[in-house]
Amino acid sequence: MTTTTPASKAPTEPPVRRRIPKLSINLRQYGIVAALAVIVILFQILTDGRLLLPGNVNNLIQQNAYVLILAIGMVIVIIAGHIDLSVGSVVAMVGAVAAISMNNWGLPWWGAVIVSLLVGAAVGAWQGYWVAFVGIPAFIVTLAGMLIFRGLTLVLLTGGTISGLPAEFTAIGAGWLPSYLGELGGRDVLTLALGILTAVALIVFQLRNRATLARLDLPREPAASMWTKNGIAAIAIIWFAWLLSDYSGTPIILIVLAALILIYNFVLNRTVFGRHVYAMGGNLFAAVMSGVKTKWVNFYIFVNMGVLAGLAGVVSTARAGGAVASAGQNYELDAIAAVFIGGAAVQGGVGTVVGAVVGGLVMGVLNMGLSILSVDAAWQMTIKGLVLLLAVAFDIFNKRRAGGR
Amino acid sequence: MEHSIILRMNNIVKDFNGVKALDGVSLEVTRGQVHGICGENGAGKSTLMKVLSGVYPVGSFDGSIEFEDHEVAYKSINDSEHDGIVIIHQELALSPYLSIAENIFLGNENATRGVIDWNKTNREAALLLARVGLDENPATKILELGVGKQQLVEIAKALSKRVKLLILDEPTAALNDEDSAHLLGLIDHLRTQGITCIIISHKLKEIKRIADTVTVIRDGKTIETIDMNGPDATEAHIIRAMVGRDLNNLFPPREPAIGAEVLRVENWTVHHPVDVARKVVDGASFTVNAGEIVGFAGLMGAGRTELAMSLFGHSYGTNISGQVYKDGKEIQMRTVGEAIEHGFAYATEDRKRYGLNLIGDITVNVSAAALAKLAKYGVIDRHREYKVADSYRQKMNIKAPSVGSITGKLSGGNQQKVVLSKWIFSGPDVLILDEPTRGIDVGAKYEIYGIINELAAQGKAVIVISSELPELIGICDRIYAISEGKLTGEVAKADASQETLMHYMTAGKD
Numbered sequence: 001m002t003t004t005t006p007a008s009k010a011p012t013e014p015p016v017r018r019r020i021p022k023l024s025i026n027l028r029q030y031g032i033v034a035a036l037a038v039i040v041i042l043f044q045i046l047t048d049g050r051l052l053l054p055g056n057v058n059n060l061i062q063q064n065a066y067v068l069i070l071a072i073g074m075v076i077v078i079i080a081g082h083i084d085l086s087v088g089s090v091v092a093m094v095g096a097v098a099a100i101s102m103n104n105w106g107l108p109w110w111g112a113v114i115v116s117l118l119v120g121a122a123v124g125a126w127q128g129y130w131v132a133f134v135g136i137p138a139f140i141v142t143l144a145g146m147l148i149f150r151g152l153t154l155v156l157l158t159g160g161t162i163s164g165l166p167a168e169f170t171a172i173g174a175g176w177l178p179s180y181l182g183e184l185g186g187r188d189v190l191t192l193a194l195g196i197l198t199a200v201a202l203i204v205f206q207l208r209n210r211a212t213l214a215r216l217d218l219p220r221e222p223a224a225s226m227w228t229k230n231g232i233a234a235i236a237i238i239w240f241a242w243l244l245s246d247y248s249g250t251p252i253i254l255i256v257l258a259a260l261i262l263i264y265n266f267v268l269n270r271t272v273f274g275r276h277v278y279a280m281g282g283n284l285f286a287a288v289m290s291g292v293k294t295k296w297v298n299f300y301i302f303v304n305m306g307v308l309a310g311l312a313g314v315v316s317t318a319r320a321g322g323a324v325a326s327a328g329q330n331y332e333l334d335a336i337a338a339v340f341i342g343g344a345a346v347q348g349g350v351g352t353v354v355g356a357v358v359g360g361l362v363m364g365v366l367n368m369g370l371s372i373l374s375v376d377a378a379w380q381m382t383i384k385g386l387v388l389l390l391a392v393a394f395d396i397f398n399k400r401r402a403g404g405r
Numbered sequence: 406m407e408h409s410i411i412l413r414m415n416n417i418v419k420d421f422n423g424v425k426a427l428d429g430v431s432l433e434v435t436r437g438q439v440h441g442i443c444g445e446n447g448a449g450k451s452t453l454m455k456v457l458s459g460v461y462p463v464g465s466f467d468g469s470i471e472f473e474d475h476e477v478a479y480k481s482i483n484d485s486e487h488d489g490i491v492i493i494h495q496e497l498a499l500s501p502y503l504s505i506a507e508n509i510f511l512g513n514e515n516a517t518r519g520v521i522d523w524n525k526t527n528r529e530a531a532l533l534l535a536r537v538g539l540d541e542n543p544a545t546k547i548l549e550l551g552v553g554k555q556q557l558v559e560i561a562k563a564l565s566k567r568v569k570l571l572i573l574d575e576p577t578a579a580l581n582d583e584d585s586a587h588l589l590g591l592i593d594h595l596r597t598q599g600i601t602c603i604i605i606s607h608k609l610k611e612i613k614r615i616a617d618t619v620t621v622i623r624d625g626k627t628i629e630t631i632d633m634n635g636p637d638a639t640e641a642h643i644i645r646a647m648v649g650r651d652l653n654n655l656f657p658p659r660e661p662a663i664g665a666e667v668l669r670v671e672n673w674t675v676h677h678p679v680d681v682a683r684k685v686v687d688g689a690s691f692t693v694n695a696g697e698i699v700g701f702a703g704l705m706g707a708g709r710t711e712l713a714m715s716l717f718g719h720s721y722g723t724n725i726s727g728q729v730y731k732d733g734k735e736i737q738m739r740t741v742g743e744a745i746e747h748g749f750a751y752a753t754e755d756r757k758r759y760g761l762n763l764i765g766d767i768t769v770n771v772s773a774a775a776l777a778k779l780a781k782y783g784v785i786d787r788h789r790e791y792k793v794a795d796s797y798r799q800k801m802n803i804k805a806p807s808v809g810s811i812t813g814k815l816s817g818g819n820q821q822k823v824v825l826s827k828w829i830f831s832g833p834d835v836l837i838l839d840e841p842t843r844g845i846d847v848g849a850k851y852e853i854y855g856i857i858n859e860l861a862a863q864g865k866a867v868i869v870i871s872s873e874l875p876e877l878i879g880i881c882d883r884i885y886a887i888s889e890g891k892l893t894g895e896v897a898k899a900d901a902s903q904e905t906l907m908h909y910m911t912a913g914k915d
Contacts, residue, residue, distance in 0.1 A: 216788050219807070271783045272776045279773055282762030289720065289751065289759050290774040290827070291742040349764050 031398075032343055032358050035391070039362060043369030050372050051365070054247035057240070062174060062319060064364035065253040066091065066312040066328075068357050070335035071342070072264050073308035075356035078339050079268075079281045080301050081348030082131065082138035086145030087309040087335060090123050091328030092153040094313030099162035099323035102169060109169040117310045123149065124306020125299070132298035146332070154325050163322030172256075173319030176249040187242075188249035195241020198258075199234035206230050253315060257357075260308075264353045277301065281348030337384070338363055341391040362387070411436040411601050412570060417456055417468035419625075426452045427466070428625035434570070434618075439592060439602045441616030441633075443609070443643055445872070449625040450605050454572050458492045459485040472570070489569030493559045495578060499547045506530035506543035509562045533561040537591055553584025560591065571595065572603045577611060578706050589615050607704045609640045609911060621646040641904075648874060648903035656879035657851060659858040663882065664695035666733070667866040668835050673727035675708075675715040675890075681723055685711045687890040689727070693835065693866040698857060700881035701870045702906050708890040709870045710754050713837045717751040718744035731835070745774060750833035752824050754840045754870070756817075760824045763813030767805060768794040770812050770823050775831040797826035802852060818849025825856055836860060837868045842876060854880050874903045886910045 043051045050056065070087050077084050098116045101107040107115065123145070130141040181189035206226060213220045220226075244250060268274035276297045279287040288294055312331070317323050342359030344351030366387060370380045412434040419427040427449045434440045444450050455461050457470060459479030470477050472488055479485045482492075499508045506527050515525045530543035539557040547555060556576060563571055573592075577585040592602055592615055606612050612619060613633065621628045621643060629646045631637050675686040686708045693699045703709040714721035716729065718741035729736055731747060738744040744751070753759035761770055771794040772779055779790045794808040801822040805815055812823055821841060828836060838857065842850045857880060861867050871877050877884050878901045886894040886909030894909030 212788065216792070218788060218791055270785055270787065272780045272785060273783060275769065275772075275776055275785060278765065279762055279769070282764045283758075285759045286762055286773070289717075289741060289753055291718075291740075291745045292773075293740075293742060349762070 032341065032355055032362070036358050036362050036365065039365050039369070043365060043372075047369060047372045051369050052243065054243045056368060056372070057243045058247045058251060060361075060364050060368055061251050061254050061257070063368070064360060065173065065257060065319070066316040066331060067334045067338055067360045067363065068257055069260060069308055069312040069315060070331060071338040071356040071360045072260055072353055073305040074335040075339045075342065075344055075351045075353055076264070076268065076277055076301055077138070077305050078336070078344045079348060079351045080277050080298065081281045081284065082298070082301070083336065084127075084138065084142045084302070084305050085332050086123075086127065086142040086149055087305065087312070088328040088331035089146045089149035089153065090120065090306065090309040091313040091316055091331050092325065093123075093149045093156065094119050094310045095317035095323040095327050096153050096156040096162070096325070098169075098314055098317055099165060100156060102165060103162055109166050112169060113172075113314055116314045117307050120306040120308070120310020120313065121303055122306070123309070124303035127306070128299040128302030131302060132295045157323060157325045159325065161322055161324045165318070165322060170318045170321050172252055173315045173317070174321070175252050177252060177255070179249055187245040189245075191241050191245035191250045194250055195238045199237045202234055202237070203230055261353060261357055268353055273297065273300070278349060281350070334363060335360075337388045341388060343395060409436050410434065411473060412457075413471040414453070414457065415469045415471070417453065417466055419452055419456055419461060419466040425625055427456065430622060430625065430627050432620055432627065433630070434601060434603060436601055437596065437599050438617040439596055439604060439615050441612040441619040442603060442605045442622060443612060443619055443647055444622035445647055445874070448622045448647075450622055451574060453622065454492055454574060454603070454605065457485070458482050458490055458572065486566055489567055490572070491563035491566055491568045491570070492572040493556075493563060493574065493576065495575040497552070497555050497559055499555055499558060501548040502546060504544045504546055505534070505541060505550075505558055508547055508558060509533060509565050513566065529565070530561070533564050536564060537561045538587070551584070552579045553581070553587065556580065556584070556588060557591070568600060570601045570603065574605045575607065576604065577606065577608060585611070607911065609643055612643070613638065613640060619643060623647060644904055644907045648907060655851065655875070657855045657858055659861070661696065661882050662862065663697045664864060666692050667695050667731065668693040669730040670716065671728045671730070673712065673716070674725070675711055675722035676724040678721065678723050685722060685890050686715060689887070689890075689892050691885055691892060693868055695864045695866055696861050697883065698861050698867045698869060698881045700877035700884035701868065701887055702874060702877050702884055702910055703887035704910055705872065707887045707910065709887055710839055712887065713751060713839055713868070713870060717741065717749055717837065745831055748832070748834035749837070750774070750828035750831055750835070751837045752828055752839060752841060754843070756820055756824050761812050761820060764811065766811055767798060767803065767808040767823055771797055771808070771826045771830055774827050778830075793830060797830065801826055801856065816849075818845045818853070821845060821849070821853060822856075825853070829860070833865065835866045835868070837870070839870045840872065841869060842871070842873070874906050877901075877906070878903065886912070888912050
């Protein structure tokens with residue numbers, strides 16, 4: 001994925017003469033989406049259609065929400081050329097703080113959420129300080145953080161667990177939007193409506209963007225390609241809603257995730273901050289010499305990662321219904337794997353929010369498909385490891401063939 | 406045997422993607438002599454030595470090499486070292502955390518079946534250190550030694566390989582006077598032991614003192630071989646041979662329209678970031694006017710880039726002192742961001758390392774230094790960004806299919822145009838261009854000179870730093886010479902000649 005930064009995507013779509021190089025870029029950009037489709041179809045066949053049962057689709061979202069949230073933060077960290085090994089421990093610690101704040105301090109569910117995000121921000125500021133201003137490599141700082149925050153979790157929970165959390169809180173991870181619009185043939189109408197609305201919004205947004213490009217006389221993607229791409233996406237969204245509506249409706253966490261994906265996609269592609277992240281990952285020295293305040297950008301990247309780790313802590317504690325000291329184990333590895341499967345480069349400068357989320361879904365579908373097939377946990381781990389290795393190897397072969405750097 | 410030829414390089418031609426770095430160089434070195442090689446930066450001296458030592462393997466260049474009366478075909482540096490040819494580069498290649506003895510025998514360990522005999526290693530190292538006159542314990546770590554002593558360790562290492570021909574590339578560039586004198590004494594001593602030496606140096610006094618014969622290289626060709634005991638053995642003669650080339654119409658015409666003073670720098674002093682006692686720039690004072698192109702001439706390591714980088718938001722050095730006045734008002738530029746706000750732009754010497762995001766496309770590189778101009782509330786107007794980038798692509802004649810092209814895949818000349826676009830878009834009043842045409846072919850050079858002229862015509866103050874004297878003389882209205890961190894001369898265009906500049910640039914060098 002080195003050949004494109006998101007900044008160049010939409011408005012600089014190629015005039016006709018660039019069609020050939022652009023095709024190879026497309027292949028790589030959509031390769032991960034295609035891989036997800038292949039894996040879904042494969043498991044759908046292997047499990048005799050059980051993978052895409054409405055209940056499983058619902059669980060896919062609710063079980064993997066934490067990885068997707070962490071992957072969104074992690075992709076920014078990795079684009080900037082760092083890594084964060086501490087997020088699993090932060091998830092556990094924030095979960096403990098959230099549980100204590102409700103059960104011991106009597107905070108309402110929303111108070112616990114605010115406290116959790118603040119704790120996450122504080123953790124991020126702590127690690128960001130050491131990375132950005134002291135200049136200790138993030139690998140070291142967050143490895144230390146992994147131990148520190150796991151230790152503090154044990155201190156907070158004194159080895160035990162806290163359960164019996166308020167229902168409003170657990171709904172964040174395990175609840176659904178109420179059926180405001182009633183049911184139609186046993187399906188939740190609100191979910192269907194949201195699905196259709198999202199699909200329509202996608203098409204309208206794309207058309208408006210095209211109109212702007214045309215008005216400003218900027219190059220546009222060929223109409224056929226645009227319609228195919230967005231048509232498939234719209235159908236997939238509606239189908240997805242169709243499946244969910246047959247279960248319990250729209251998971252609350254899906255709304256949160258959708259908002260995060262939109263916001264962070266915008267931040268990375270459209271804002272000065274996002275551009276600075278890519279610039280630093282692409283060439284740190286050049287970024288410094290262009291006046292980028294690299295220390296502060298690094299600091300905020302870690303604060304942001306902390307806040308998202310806090311949110312992931314809320315979500316996974318809510319889903320589990322309680323705080324345990326062993327929560328969040330290996331979450332950092334899941335998130336890092338998702339980011340790299342999603343096409344980010346180890347040396348930084350490359351990666352997208354959508355890629356990271358799709359990478360997370362690939363891992364999630366693998367988990368679920370293998371579980372349905374009752375594959376032993378030991379083999380599941382082995383297979384996931386191989387998939388990560390092959391995904392990155394595929395990317396490297398691709399780059400070699402393209403004769404890139 | 407006394408005056409036999411140890412090395413003959415015949416008609417060596419070496420090109421890099423069509424650019425001829427060496428264009429028929431021939432060299433004869435007499436056994437037991439010290440042979441100096443002189444030439445401007447980029448004349449091809451270092452390339453020639455890399456050809457000799459096998460860094461560029463046989464087959465990657467044309468011409469033949471005879472060493473000790475046999476034609477040789479080195480495939481790697483190991484082959485040439487096996488024959489007793491050892492090169493000591495300007496950047497020393499010692500491992501700082503290993504001891505002197507370990508470094509001397511690195512890759513050549515005194516070992517039986519992989520187990521190192523430390524007693525033998527240290528004993529032999531001590532003998533070698535005695536030969537080069539270095540009074541240190543062989544177990545001392547390299548990082549505890551100064552540059553001068555490290556240089557001696559390199560020579561000891563060469564001696565351990567039974568060196569017959571020792572090549573020293575700018576050996577005294579980083580040394581103080583005392584260490585330099587010691588090193589020259591050592592070379593004298595090695596000569597009495599029958600070791601032949603090739604020494605590349607900019608310091609002509611040094612060459613005059615030590616060399617028996619000097620070969621001058623210019624533009625990849627051998628210009629002259631001078632017997633240093635003969636009548637031509639003068640610095641003036643060598644300088645003329647080094648720089649004497651014809652200036653054809655390499656530069657676009659220009660009518661200078663010079664206005665009021667824009668930049669005045671007084672007493673600018675910068676210390677080395679690690680070796681904090683060392684002054685890299687020492688009390689530099691200069692001015693640049695609107696519409697004026699001012700050159701800075703200096704040899705490698707003279708402090709040109711350090712001066713520019715320290716001005717540009719203290720990007721280099723420590724303990725920076727001195728005053729900067731812009732349009733008569735004193736200003737402070739402590740960060741690159743502040744420098745850009747004050748209307749400064751600095752196109753770096755090494756554009757790949759410091760200038761471009763090579764995995765990014767032309768658009769993101771052009772906008773990189775002035776995103777604020779394209780953004781509202783932190784959100785970039787990408788449509789405008791595209792239009793800006795595309796307008797520069799057309800205006801600057803950047804040869805790429807579109808602004809979506811990745812900069813890493815462009816040619817050097819086009820990359821430089823992207824860098825210049827970036828800084829022109831930032832809307833500066835003072836542009837500092839560091840080696841703006843390095844590694845760029847002649848046609849693109851002409852275009853870049855045209856862009857520089859255009860900037861001056863718009864009333865901007867332009868500073869050009871260059872190793873190529875004809876370039877400075879061709880495009881600048883005024884040229885400052887810098888030597889060892891000090892401004893040693895100021896020459897108006899009318900009085901500028903390469904001889905005068907070279908005289909100032911080597912001033913204070915021994």
